[in-house]
Amino acid sequence: MARIEMYTTAICPYCVAAKGVLKSKGLEYSEIRIDTDAVKRDEMLARSGGRRTVPQIFINGELVGGHDDLVAADRSGRLAQLLGRDA
Numbered sequence: 001m002a003r004i005e006m007y008t009t010a011i012c013p014y015c016v017a018a019k020g021v022l023k024s025k026g027l028e029y030s031e032i033r034i035d036t037d038a039v040k041r042d043e044m045l046a047r048s049g050g051r052r053t054v055p056q057i058f059i060n061g062e063l064v065g066g067h068d069d070l071v072a073a074d075r076s077g078r079l080a081q082l083l084g085r086d087a
Contacts, residue, residue, distance in 0.1 A: 002083045004029035007044040007056040010036075014067040015055045021070055027083070029057075059083065 004022065006029050008015040022029050034041035034054065048056045048063055057064040059082040064070055073079040 002027070002059050003061070005032060005058045006030070007032045007034050007040070007048075007054055009034060009054050012054050014053075018055045018057060018067040018070050021067070021074065025074075 004027060006015070006018060006022075008019075008031050010033065019029070019031075032040050032044070034044055044054075044056050045052065047058065051065075053066055055066055057066070057070055059079075062082060064073055064079075064082065070079070073082070
């Protein structure tokens with residue numbers, strides 16, 4: 001099973017939307033709140049190449065990006081590839 005990590009904040013509508021996309025596909029993910037943990041925020045910045053917006057989504061350690069990137073990956077078949085599924 002793919003390991004999905006999502007850096008989020010409590011009041012981010014794009015985070016809610018990205019969670020909805022993943023839930024609609026029956027995918028489990030770990031949520032990492034950066035608004036309550038500065039160390040995790042710094043970790044996100046380092047892993048994402050300096051991206052400051054949330055969500056930042058990683059699948060098996062590979063950066064997918066934010067909500068729009070997740071939707072684009074789903075439409076292009078890249079999400080299925082990252083998950084190890086047939087497109």
